[in-house]
Amino acid sequence: MVSLKELSKKEEKLASGHRLCAGCAEPIIVRQILSATDEPVIASNATGCLEVATTIYPYTSWKIPWIHSAFENAASTIAGVEACYQVLKRKGKINREIKFVAFAGDGGTYDIGIQALSGAAERGHDFLYVCFNNEAYMNTGIQRSSATPMGASTTTSPAGSVIPGKKEFPKDLTEIMAAHKIPYVAQGSPGFYNDLIAKAGKAFSIKGPKFMNVIAPCPRGWRHPTDKTIEISKKAVETCFWPLYEVENNEYRLTGISKLIAEGKKEKLPIVEYLKMQGRFKHLFTEKYKHIIPEIQSRIDSDWGILKKKCGY
Amino acid sequence: MKILGMNGDNAVAYAMKQINPDVVAGYPITPQTIAIEKFSEYVADGEVDTEFVAVESEHSAMSACIGASASGGRVMTSTASAGLAFMWEMLYVAASTRLPIVMNVMNRALSAPINIHCDHSDSMGARDSGWIQIYGENVQEGYDNIIQAVKIAESAGLPVMPCFDGFIVSHAVERVEALDDEKVKNFIGIYKSEHPLLDVENPVTYGPFDMYDYYMEHKKQEHEAMKAALKIVKDVGKEYEKISGRSYDTLSEHRLDDAELAVIALGSTAGTAREAVDEMRKKGINAGSLKLRLFRPFPYEDIRNALKNVKAIAVMDRCDSFGAFGGPMFSEIRSALYKTSDAEVVNYIYGLGGRDVTTNHIKKVISDLNNISTTGKVKEYVQYLGVR
Ligand SMILES: Cc1ncc(C[n+]2csc(CCOP(=O)(O)OP(=O)(O)O)c2C)c(N)n1
Ligand code: SF4
Ligand SMILES: [Mg+2]
16 A cells, blocks of 8 residues: 555656646556656656657656657557566666666557567566556547447447447457456556556566556547546546456456456446546437446456456456 | 689688777578578687677667777677667667677678568668678679778767678679788777777766757767768778779679769679670660769769760669658668759669569660650659569
8 A cells, every 4th residue: 555645755757737628537647656666667658648649849748757759559559668677687787676667558559569578578678567548549639449438429430310430349458458368457446546557566566568458538528627637537447437446467466446347345326426437438328329337247247247247356 | 912712701701800809799581590500700810819609689789889988899790681680779779889890791681571681671661770881793703891990980980781692692602702800900000999888997877868958969979970980981992903903993894984874883783784785785775873882971973974974863762661752771772862853763673572674674664764864754753573
């Protein structure tokens, strides 16, 4: 458990005054993740909202060494940085511990960046990859990605008079990364900061490739008020839409509220509680498309059942 | 000095071993594969300290090179054809981030149809990416160019792409005079990056978002750096001559002094052209040839000087620039000569996908030039040579 008091004393590695939207989950997650280590950290960042809004030349919000090179290669860029670190350390030119982190959106991770991520994970570079999953290409104006949930309206999967938003369920990237059998894979939510920071702390302490998939509400794309970000990120967990879990050395473990839900100590909320807070699902509450909600619910129930089993419930 | 029998790929690997870079990120593609395999053996046998990253694609090869170079390391890779095309986006990032990466290109045709043999479509497609481009004729030049490239890149603050012909050079075993390891080491010196990402005490932001208020100034700096690289290439060539006895400039001339007709080529064809020139001279035809070594930055003044007395010029392009008025070298040479020469300049597109080009082909080109020079008439400015 991290105490808020302790956290508040830490120096911020991402300065305020960046140009991300009010209520954006991305900088909140960056701060939570980076607060989890006291060692120096170097970050690579894929093209996307975070990169664009924190480094508008000649300004930078980053107090740590940071590199952006393109959209699809946060993993291979940090792999090069880490490779250089390893050789300079071997040659005695650097002798301190440094942590490496790659930040990317869901588009830069689930879609265009999956090859670079998979390759870097397989090669065993020592880095933590963090995916900000706001479930669409936000920086280019809310287009669907393979992380976009079924039923969500985006600008390339708009809810129309015959099509109810995105027709497909998202791919399960956390599972794909767990299948790489890397030392650590986890899902987190900024609403449960204790859980997220603990996971990041654990990830930083482990050598080798680590992957964290973090749900990242986006007021612009999800169509919700800017002060609902944290509440929605909690609802995602409480409905089991986004369970909190980790896979450490191939062992699955539910954490936080998700663990309590699995143990019957906390109620699993119906998915409507999550959907109704967001404009991107508004059309699902019309006569024409209301049949979609039970479909979503049944998929969540089934996925949750599978995950619980993996975690020994 | 050591005399070795090596093919071009092995010579690249051997030079890389002597350079002993910090990071090499590589991905196999014919005809480059042998180089990356051979270098992996050096790594496996502990003959280099290099961190070798066997990436999952060329896009990641260049991305990892960018990360490693920004970190302050001396970084190298090599590729060809589809591999270079796949890197295209990252080539610009490497150059604009001013990272002195060295990447040998073993020139190979681009698909489709898929073909593994030589032409220059791959590197010519990257000619505007901000990389210095040097073309070698044979294995010896391939070896020499790599070593010079390290010094050029680090002095210019720009990446360098030494190129040579796939298979014709990459797979041909030739006599190579290799320098002693110590000589190479002293020649390239120690690389010191100005703002290494790994300096955690002095954090820097690489690759920020740059709008219309600054982007153009950054491009102008890159433009100036490329211009300044011309002298650097010449200076490094002179310095290299001191340790190797082999001289290197932006171009080299063959019997151009008193020539009326000139053939210009890059890479291995330059040797064929010299042979053809000598044979035509025996027939009393006043020909010469010019081998262009440096394509970026384009040494237009040197070219003007070398060609100032000729009447007719044939530019040999080993790639097409579809829809353009001739191949890439043709356009640039014509533009370099504009208002300084009244020679007729014609273009031959040849050798695509490894199509053989012989002295007979080039002798025909010289005969064409002779007709142009005597009649003053050009039938066709741009034509395919050796096509059915
Ligand atoms: C190769 C390439 N294709 C497309 C783009 C355009 N592009 C920039 S950011 C972006 C979307 C980013 O989405 P995501 O990764 O989910 O990050 P977010 O902005 O949502 O945080 C796209 C499509 C690009 N920069 N490069
Ligand atoms: S569009 Fe969404 S993800 Fe992008 S800055 Fe705004 S709130 Fe954040
Ligand atoms: Mg996104």
